[in-house]
Amino acid sequence: GPKDNDANGSSGDSTPHKGGTLTVLNSDPQTDFDPARLYTSGGGNVPSLVFRTLTTRNRADGAAGTKVVPDLATDTGRPSKNATVWTYTLKKGLKYEDGTAITSADIKYGIERSFAPELSGGAPYLRDWLVGAADYQGPYKDKKGLSAIETPDDRTIVFHLNKPEGEFPFLATQTQFTPVPQAKDTGTKYEEHPVSSGPYKVVKNENDGEHLVLERNKYWSAAVDDQRKAYPDTIDVQSGLDSSVINQRLSASQGTDAAAVTTDTNLGPAELAKVTGDKELAARVGTGHFGYTNYIAFNPKVKPFDNPKVRQAISYAVDRSSVVNAAGGSALAEPATTFLPNQKSFGYTPYDLFPAGDTGNAAKAKELLKEAGYPNGLTVTLTHDNADNFKTSPEIATAIQDALKKAGITVKLQGLEDNNYSDTVHSVKTEPGFFLAAWGADWPSGGPFLAPIFDGRQIVKDGANFNASQLNDASVNAEIDAINKLTDLDAAAQRWGALDKKIGAQALTVPLFHPVYKRLVGKDIKNVVISDWTGVLDISQVAVK
Amino acid sequence: MNGFGGFLLRRTIGTLATLLAISVIVYVVFYVTPGNVAQITCGPRCSPEQVHQVAQQLHLDDPLYVRYWHFLQGLVVGQDYSTGTSVEHCSAPCLGLSYQTDQQVLSIILTRLPVSLSLVTGAMVLWLVLGVGTGVLSVWRRGRLTERVLTGLTLAGWATPVFVIGLVLMIVVCGELQLLPFPQYVKFTDDPEQWAWNLLLPWFSLALIESAAFARMTRSSMLETLAEDHIRTFRAYGVGERSIVGRHALRGALAPVIALNANNFGSAVGGAVLTETLFGLPGLGQELVHAVSVVDLPVVVGVVLVVGFFVVLANAVADVLYAVADRRVVLT
Amino acid sequence: MSLVQVTDLTVEFGDLRAVDGLSFTLERGAALALVGESGSGKSTVASALLGLHHGTGARLGGSIEVAGTDVQDASDAELRKLRGAKAAMVFQDPLSSLDPYYAIGDQIAEVYRVHTRASRRAARARAVEVLDRVGIPDARSRSRSRPHEFSGGMRQRALIAMALACEPELLIADEPTTALDVTVQAQILDLLHTLREETGMGLLLVTHDVGVAAESVDRVLVMRHGRVVEQGPVAGVLGAPTQPYTRELLSAVPRVDAARVPSQASEGVVLEASGLRREFGRGKRAFAAVDDVSLTVHRGETLGVVGESGSGKTTLGRMLVGLLEPTAGEVRYDGHARVGVNPAVQMVFQDPVSSLNPRRSVGESIADPLRARGEHDEGRIRGRVTELLERVGLEGAHYQRYPHEFSGGQRQRVGIARALAADPRVIVCDEPVSALDVTTQAQVVALLGELQRELGLALVFVAHDLAVVRQVSDRVAVMRRGRIVETGPADEVYDNPQDPYTRQLLAAVPALDPEVAARRRAARRELASA
Amino acid sequence: MSEALVATQAPEALASGASGARQFWRRLRTQRAATVAAGIVALLVLVALAAPLLTALEGQDPTTYHPSLIDSARGGVPTGSLGGISGHHWLGVEPQTGRDLFARLVYGARVSLGVAFSATVIQVFVGLVVGVAAALGGRWIDQLLSRITDIFVALPLMIMSLALLAIVPQSFPRPVLVTLVIGLISWGSIAKIVRAQTLTLKGLDYVAAARLSGWGAWRIARRELLPGLAAPVITYASILIPVNISVEAALSFLGVGVKPPTPSWGQMLTAADVWYQAAPQYLLLPAGALFVTVLALAVLGDGVRTALDPRAASRLGVGTGRGRGRGREAVTTAKEESA
């Protein structure tokens, strides 16, 4: 007969204990497991169990989780006066899974190899910030190495930046800052077995990350890692699963699924409707907030969006409640009137410059349209993605279409296949005038949120451009530079907030909503920690016993 | 050339030509469709210079025919490639490397093929049994309640998306009744018993849908055959309706059923995407959809060729089968 | 109680009353022949005896009792018990009556197993045994062939074998020997006779061939328009018929000793075959169905082809019209080597069932050659088709009917009408009159002769009925085992046969006089036992 | 000949050319199930055509949002009982948007039935031509066509539609595009089935007889083979309809399909599958509509198949048109035609 997975009886007490197997049920396989190719802090949830970085996100609930804390390093970095030189010292007694010591040279090597075109995929900051990194091609082609990184001794590493960057400690949370022993580097094959510096090592990686098994790295010790709790003995990551199946399995919580979590699957609206009606299930839902904004982007180079009045009219006409419903309802999306996410760490400063209320202010919109020279309304085309993502997808587009109809604006929809959509909207040459967009934070701060979208120097003429409004405003650029100099992150946050409001007045975007993540965990899961940095539960904290 | 040997030779040549044509089509299609491969590979925030480097690395700047030529070369003599730290050889027939994961396409396919084949062969057995079985039964009991019920059931199966059937089956069987584990692919070579148990639901979901076509097809061709003169002979000799339907009418009805099966088998190898996705089976269909979505041309070409090979193979087998089923048909 | 008791039987198809108030009885061990015009309802009666009209659109009246079963009221299960075991039927269209997908031996074995509890192996052995009894040479290996690998006569014998397999109390044989050459025919008739003597089997023989009737039965029933014209002991009805229709019938029977009025065959050769050879099967099982046959057909002449069943006549005919590629040799039409078909060379197919599309009305089928020639005027097409139908003894109104609504002989005439529609110069007629009663047969033969005179039509006339062949042929070729064993002017061949096989054939021609027939049978039996 | 026959016939009555079709209708009409099914299909078509009228009757349209009818906090499930069924919304409203389901269903019928029917027609046509040509053509034609068919069976729809996506401009009318994409790409199965069946049929004597008549292959295919192919083709075509309905939904995903907010059953089904627990009627409505369509088509297909076979007439217990009544009918037609 079918093998019944032996169920872990849940022990009544809620203090977490070591041991057991944590099952992770995911939809996307971990196809990239090379630290050079991962993008987010710690490379996301699972890689962060294997890769330690110079600094890391604070593994705490809510807003506290937006702090950056030391990981391999003894502190979050010591800046030079103007924040262009950052120095880190490694903790003592750091070891790889094979027992060899971790050195600062390995971290340098890890960063260098992320420049190799073979291992592309990481965030753009290192290339932009490090001195002389712009045309560096990685250690495989260019043996000289990056002179911007110095390793005076085995425990010290110094970074030279071409401009002040007060947020460098945030960058140092990314997996490019994980040590890679050069002798073990196998290039593009490294991801099959990356050398662990964290509490777990990879013992099985099937089908390019579809099934991973992690077991304890016996050379890791909690003494030199105060962030990762590492309760379970084994972590079994199964991916390639359908999202409704994942949620179904988590809610059934049978066999090994009782000790299961997911790191990439939210509850959808339909599932939420079911879960909220069930007390037992509702108690197992974790809620998280990730710095993310869904918005309408305008390209003022395209008529009639060159006219601020038209953009304002649309801002007034938008019915945020419909949009929120399309995105899954008030439990899954919070209406947004600011471009910055509604979190303190981003410097959130509430404002609502074109108050549309819940359901849109059609009268005001009509008035503005008349002023703009469209007394009889107008017809525009809204470009969106056909992918079923609740961000830029048809549901949202039709909600906007329906709302603008009331203001006399006829919206034609242009749905594009996913790749076609990103090619089209992210190219200066083909960018439409009016489209759905979304932006998420690389780390919880205003910098990476505002700069790529509004910094005039980040307009990319012949590649992927995210400054959709192609705003190149000297005062905005100057303010961005000024804030970047600050190493006091709280002070910086305030000024990001102010800058957001200032840009908001130009009505270059219509912020729509910030998503909320709701996720189920298995019934035996303990110690659920969800930081506002990632918005999802941190599996380095989870216990199954 | 005549006979079976000639047939084999012609078929082999035909197959190769078909597969080549398919690969050319895929190359051309991906050449003209939007989607900047280098940008996708490099990541959305890559700078134009990096994108350019990646494009060079992947030979995306070469003209189409050069790229296709490399592909053909790889098939015949293999291909060397660099991992950055060393040079590896992908031996012939080399379908190239995935743009996205740098793995050899052939090895990706070889790990996924058994999954798809397990899924489809098992499901095929079921859909043939269910489909042809209901077809026969509905002819045998034609005009009666049994037939109406069967017709209703198979058509309900046919009209319901696989997603719904599969999910409902899974919730009821695995979630509520706990009769089976939530499916998870176990290799046949590791544990044949678990392999079968885990695939049972996917097989059923796929088969329930497909079997409707077979039931309808079987039924209609059988009714045709029942009108033939030779059936009268067996009636006049007191042969029971069961044997008339199950032996004589069924045999005469096989040609379209075989044809249908060949196609469904072949295309299901790459087409059972929904089933694979729903049940998390790492098969070719899933891989193909993913590869298309990230414009991973080598993987797409590879998978399409392998699937194409199965389509062609299944059809060749079907042709042999009808020649066996109906001796009057000559193989061409 | 009688074996068969039919009282006041009527059968109606729609508005057509095919059988009208028919009554007769048949005792155990006795033999009754139903003779009569084509379309007079003979096959309908035969089918009714087995309840085969159940569930079709036909309406039946009167009562039928067969071997103790009331056929009209019997349940399906009772009918199944009757069919095959107590009463077996040999259908009129033997060529389409076998399942094309199964080996012949298996089909017989299957029927046998339905009624006996025999093992598979025993049933198979029984199948071989009965195939052997009906004279299929090499029955063991031939039992593995599929129907399309059998010649027409062989298929007919296979069906007879099937009927005999369960040793039924009543054998209904609907034109059982139409596709058989006279030697085999004699053999089969003798076999039926023997079985009757040995097992007490009753025989209902449906035939249009008065000679056959004379040879094999003791009572005759003459039918016309679904009604009884005359019935009584065979000697009486055939020897001293009381009804004018019966007399008419008898006088129309062709005689093998009557010479033919020669046609005006001209010198021009229209069709010429040289060194024709055709093989079937491959490898070990390969054999030549036609082997090195050369012949010529002149304008306006008739070449008769006679010969044993399975000797390659149909195969030869198909090659002559271009439907079958010869393995070796060539066919020349008007002096030119020819590939493929040519509407000027037509064929009347041996199997009238499968040569008509069941989904098209016969009128449409006949109109085909006209339309193909570019005739568009519907009125003219109708006119011509009606004319053709009438010439072959059918009605213009049959235009709209579908093949399954015709009797065997009617279908055969449709086939002839279609061949004529093409205004051909040559027609290969493969058993064109085998299913026709003598009067209709005479009519058709006369028609062919007429056309021949009018149009200079050349005929290749394949038949097993030696008398008919003599009646129509200028020259005759005798085939055996794929070769032509003897050829020459008809009279010469008939009056002075050279080849021993030809002599054997002529000796087997059935006699009209039952007494003569009985004597001949006795002689044959002595010969066989000696 | 038979007097009975002569007595009941008016020979001149048979001089009507339309009688084949007439008999077909007669035979179809005598099958009750098929008649009902034909009625349902007609009704569906009517509903699709009259969609604006029906929704006007209800007072709704398929695109307007009704946020007040859904519970935003619970993922957007309809608030009313039974999915929000009320006098204003006959079949309730869609989760998340509150759009009227009845309106979406009847408008969806337009796209789904329109696309599915016309695509099936194209598929059948191409499949028949290719399949028959392959079976009748010489060895090389057969090889060529069969291999081309293989290509079409083997190439996933997705890839072919990617190509079309690139070639066909955005302005091209979507429903037509979808129809063409489906029709011209997925005809492979039907071609294979037709080829198989033709191979069996072409060995029959009546085809040989037709060849002797002097007809070319094309005419033989049409007159002699097509009627024999009708059974598998009609059956398969009725099977194809639901497939095409869901393919339309899949194509929308790639951007080739019908544009939102235009509803289609396929898209409704795809969107609704996750809602089957929280808002079952959202899934059940399009699924039910599809089921009824499929069932009606299957039964109708059966009926048509039976009616096409003159031999079936005797099984049905119907005369095949030699009756007096029919005679009169034919006379009038003949007169009308000559007039």
Ligand SMILES: Nc1ncnc2c1ncn2[C@@H]1O[C@H](COP(=O)(O)OP(=O)(O)OP(=O)(O)O)[C@@H](O)[C@H]1O
């Ligand atoms: N299924 C049917 N539907 C309509 N008419 C039929 C059907 N079967 C036979 N008939 C008609 O019934 C009459 C008798 O047919 P039957 O087959 O019994 O003739 P028959 O005496 O056997 O002739 P033949 O010697 O030519 O075989 C014919 O006129 C025929 O056309």
Ligand SMILES: Nc1ncnc2c1ncn2[C@@H]1O[C@H](COP(=O)(O)OP(=O)(O)OP(=O)(O)O)[C@@H](O)[C@H]1O
């Ligand atoms: N398609 C075939 N495949 C194999 N053998 C065949 C085929 N067609 C005919 N034969 C064989 O060829 C021989 C000659 O057959 P043919 O049909 O020409 O005989 P025939 O002279 O017409 O006989 P009959 O008078 O019984 O119709 C027979 O032994 C038959 O079994």
Ligand SMILES: [Mg+2]
């Ligand atoms: Mg008859």
Ligand SMILES: [Mg+2]
């Ligand atoms: Mg013959």
